[in-house]
Amino acid sequence: MRLATHVRDWLDERFGWDELTHFLRKKTVPVHRYSYWYFLGGMTLFLFLVQVLTGILLLLYYRPTANEAFESVQYVMTRVPFGWLIRSVHSWAANLMILFAFAHMFSVLFLRAYRKPRELTWVSGMVLLLLAMGFGFSGYLLPWNTLAFFATKVGTDIVRQVPVVGHWLMIFLRGGEEVTGATLSRFFGLHVAVLPGITTMLLLVHLLLVQRFGISVPPGEEAAWRARPPEKREMPFFPNFLLRELMAWYVALGVLGALAALAPWELGTKADAFAPAPAGIKPEWYFLWMFQTLKLIPAKLGPLDGEMVGVLAFGVAGLLWLLLPFFDRGDGRNARWIAGAGVFALVYMASMSVYGYLAP
Amino acid sequence: MNAPGVDISQPPLPLRRRLVELLLGGGLLASAASFLYPILRYIVPPPSADLGGDTVVAGKVGDLKPNSGRIFRFGSKPGLLVFTADREYRALSATCTHLDCTVQYRDDLHQVWCACHNGIYDLNGRNVSGPPPRPLESYEVHVQGDEIVVTRRQKA
Numbered sequence: 001m002r003l004a005t006h007v008r009d010w011l012d013e014r015f016g017w018d019e020l021t022h023f024l025r026k027k028t029v030p031v032h033r034y035s036y037w038y039f040l041g042g043m044t045l046f047l048f049l050v051q052v053l054t055g056i057l058l059l060l061y062y063r064p065t066a067n068e069a070f071e072s073v074q075y076v077m078t079r080v081p082f083g084w085l086i087r088s089v090h091s092w093a094a095n096l097m098i099l100f101a102f103a104h105m106f107s108v109l110f111l112r113a114y115r116k117p118r119e120l121t122w123v124s125g126m127v128l129l130l131l132a133m134g135f136g137f138s139g140y141l142l143p144w145n146t147l148a149f150f151a152t153k154v155g156t157d158i159v160r161q162v163p164v165v166g167h168w169l170m171i172f173l174r175g176g177e178e179v180t181g182a183t184l185s186r187f188f189g190l191h192v193a194v195l196p197g198i199t200t201m202l203l204l205v206h207l208l209l210v211q212r213f214g215i216s217v218p219p220g221e222e223a224a225w226r227a228r229p230p231e232k233r234e235m236p237f238f239p240n241f242l243l244r245e246l247m248a249w250y251v252a253l254g255v256l257g258a259l260a261a262l263a264p265w266e267l268g269t270k271a272d273a274f275a276p277a278p279a280g281i282k283p284e285w286y287f288l289w290m291f292q293t294l295k296l297i298p299a300k301l302g303p304l305d306g307e308m309v310g311v312l313a314f315g316v317a318g319l320l321w322l323l324l325p326f327f328d329r330g331d332g333r334n335a336r337w338i339a340g341a342g343v344f345a346l347v348y349m350a351s352m353s354v355y356g357y358l359a360p
Numbered sequence: 361m362n363a364p365g366v367d368i369s370q371p372p373l374p375l376r377r378r379l380v381e382l383l384l385g386g387g388l389l390a391s392a393a394s395f396l397y398p399i400l401r402y403i404v405p406p407p408s409a410d411l412g413g414d415t416v417v418a419g420k421v422g423d424l425k426p427n428s429g430r431i432f433r434f435g436s437k438p439g440l441l442v443f444t445a446d447r448e449y450r451a452l453s454a455t456c457t458h459l460d461c462t463v464q465y466r467d468d469l470h471q472v473w474c475a476c477h478n479g480i481y482d483l484n485g486r487n488v489s490g491p492p493p494r495p496l497e498s499y500e501v502h503v504q505g506d507e508i509v510v511t512r513r514q515k516a
């Protein structure tokens with residue numbers, strides 16, 4: 001431990017270590033009956049870190065061309081020692097990350113943590129969620145298997161319904177009129193360079209905002225604390241909360257390993273542009289509710305294309321959701337509206353997903 | 361440090377505490393190792409798949425003029441097929457034993473030459489002059505019909 005104190009002193013002399021870490025020692029986490037919800041954001045962050053690490057490892061063997069992509073993933077799954085483990089953890093953690101990001105979003109919504117002054121924290125978090133879905137969509141194509149190929153065809157075709165710029169957007173995404181090796185190159189670039197860059201920057205902003213404004217206490221608890229100040233309870237972030245968080249991460253790592261071992265991610269068959277689509281093709285579960293909604297809208301709504309109306313509606317709903325904190329004026333009525341919208345969204349997404357899953 | 365919940369009026373139990381620390385630390389170390397081991401193994405690539413090919417068709421009879429040589433693929437590595445002035449076929453590994461350059465046949469020297477550091481081998485692959493420390497591996501050559509078949513020599 002002599003060495004550790006030495007290093008600390010050295011850093012302290014140069015950077016003012018104590019000053020730098022001051023915020024860590026000062027930071028506290030409120031303790032109340034909803035405290036468990038505070039773990040969701042950290043868990044999402046952990047899963048993101050797992051993605052960065054396993055993603056870099058996959059890059060050692062992956063080849064992003066239509067001729068080699070499938071074979072290189074197959075090589076990883078069958079020949080590289082522990083390749084199946086690395087790839088399966090990457091796939092499982094991707095899905096769990098999206099799940100936890102959604103859970104985090106809804107917990108923030110229902111605990112009303114988005115209120116002033118944390119509006120921009122919400123906005124940055126929502127954009128991060130969209131980026132996470134972008135990771136999911138772009139990464140899904142990379143193994144170049146049949147399911148991914150057709151899912152990408154459908155997904156990029158939906159983009160075409162956007163008024164005015166839709167066709168241009170689709171060409172931009174596909175790198176041409178069709179899903180080809182050019183699409184694969186683009187998605188690869190998005191997945192391993194563009195999205196990670198933007199996400200990392202935005203993640204820093206998100207965390208800085210969380211740090212700047214401290215951790216939100218749900219309004220009900222806050223009122224109770226104000227009425228009876230001795231009931232107010234907090235724990236230091238460092239080390240108390242952090243240790244609990246690390247414990248949760250450790251468990252998560254175990255769960256990931258178990259999932260990867262018990263249910264290694266399938267590879268399927270190599271994409272063939274000239275083969276018919278397999279029956280019952282569906283997108284990843286987190287896109288399923290949107291997919292199912294679009295399927296339910298009739299082809300024509302008066303003079304308009306049904307698909308286009310659906311895509312527009314999703315765009316508007318997404319925008320309103322992004323701006324949600326600005327509708328909460330702090331009085332009870334607005335808050336009830338927002339909570340109602342949250343419940344509605346949750347029930348809608350869940351039931352549409354189940355419906356989409358069961359529908360032929 | 362008095363953590364909440366620890367009764368500090370009692371003296372610490374050094375032995376029991378050591379044991380708990382040991383188990384905790386050991387467990388953490390063991391699990392860290394179990395995460396790192398797969399990663400380290402993963403980073404080392406498996407031996408390349410095309411080492412299996414021990415026999416290859418290096419060319420057709422009549423492709424080569426006497427006193428000339430050409431490079432052929434032997435698995436993932438280059439081989440050198442030489443048709444000597446005496447109308448004999450010789451096949452050698454084309455990877456120089458010095459620093460891995462690819463060698464060539466010099467019709468003026470009637471020898472195998474490495475351009476990188478002026479290494480010279482004879483037609484049996486023996487390193488004659490220059491920096492190469494070892495001979496080139498030599499292969500068996502058979503003519504089957506009009507095909508020239510090159511085979512790795514079986515190790516005794």
Ligand code: FES
Nearest residue numbers: 456459474477479
């Ligand atoms: S590599 Fe051939 S002589 Fe140096």
